Amino acid sequence: MIEGHDILCFAPGPWDDIWRNRHQLMSRLARANQVLYVEPWPELRPTLRRLRHGQVGLGDLKPPRLRRISAGLSVFRPATWAPRATRVPVRAVTDAVFMASLRRAIHALDLQRPILWLFLPEMDIFVGRFGEKLVIYHIVDEYSGYTGISAGWRPTLQRAEERLASRADLVVVTSPELLQRKKGLNPNTVLVPNAVDYEAFAGACGSGQPAPRELADCPRPVAGYVGAINDKLDLPLLARTAAEASRWTLVLVGPVIVESPDGQQALDQLRSLPNVKFVDARPVEDVPRYVAACDVCLLPYRIIEWTKHIDSLKLYEYLACAKPVVATDVPAARRAGDVVEIAPPAETLTATMEHALSSDNPDVRARRRIIASQNTWGIRVEQLSAAIESTLRTRLEPAREHSPGAANPAAVK
Incomplete structure (x- = not known):
C-alpha cells in the first residue's frame, strides 16, 4: 500500500451512508496515509425545494463540520446553509464559503500537496485548486445511464466526464465494460474492480450466529437482497416473483431510493404482500449477518445502460458467504461463471430460485468462497497503490531529467 501521502477525496455520498467502494478504499488507505473525506456539497435548488415542502427545517441548515473517524481519516461536511448555486452572482458567494471552510479543514489537518480523488464528472471544478500532486478520476458507474438523468442533461454530463478524464493523471474504472467505454478518454486508465471484506462475510456466514432479530421468525426459504433499493433493481419482477413464490420469504435490506412510477x-405491491419483509439500512458491521440469514441471494437488476456497466459489490459479498446467487442477465453476473444462476427472460425468478436452492452443494460453495477470497479490498488497495506509484514515477520523469536529485515519488508530499 502507498504510505505517507495526503488524500483529498470528494465523495458522491456521506460517510454515514451504506458502505460502498469509496468507504472500503478510504478506510484502508487511511491506515498508512492521511485521508480527508469530503461529503457532497448540497445544491441550492434542491435545498430550497425541500425547505418549501417541509422535508427539512431551518434547524437542519448546519455549519461546516470536521470530525475525526480514526487517526488517519477525517470527514468534512460542508455547510448546508450555503448550498451550491448555479447562477453566477450567488455561486461566487456560496463557492467562497465552501472553499474557505474546506481550506480551514485542510489547514487543521496540515494536508500538503494531496492526491485529489474525484468520483463524479461535475467534480472537475476542483482540479487545480489544492496544489495537488496527482488527480484520480474514479468511475464506478456509467453515470449517463442513471435513470434519473434527463435526455437533455446527458450530453452535458458526458462533456464534463470527458473534460475531467482528460485532466486526470489516472482514471480508475470498476468493470471491463467501463474500461472498454472510457479508455479512449485517457491513456492512463486502469481496471480495479469492486471487492469484499472477505473475513467479515466469510466469518459471519460460518459462525453459527443466530439470524438478526428482524429475520429470526421468517418462514424458510428466504431469498434476500442486501443493498440500496433503487431504480437499477427490477422491482416489478420482484413483485411478480413474491406474489407467485408464496412458500418463499422475500427480504429486502437497505435504504429505499426509488423515483420511477413503475418502481x-x-x-406498493411488495409492501402489501405477506411474504415480503423490508429492513432499513444496517450498519456496515451488521450487514454480513443479514446475508448469512438468506438461503438464496438475489441480484435482480434491470437490463439498462446503468446495469450493463456495473461491477456488483453485492456479488462478492454473497460469494464470500458461499450463498447461491440468482441474477438477471447482466454482464457482472455472467463474468462470475457457473457460481451464479442466471435467470432466463421470464415473468418471475421463482424457477431459478428453486433450482439454485436445490442444486446447492459443498463443491460449488467452496468455489464461491475461492472467487471471493481472490477479490478482497486488500488486494484492490494494492492494485490501486501500484497504479498510483507508477503514475507518480511517470510524472516525475521530466523533473528528474532536469534535477538528478529529485525525491522518490513515494516520499513526495
Missing part, C-alpha cells in the same frame, strides 16, 4: 407501484 413506486411495484414497491
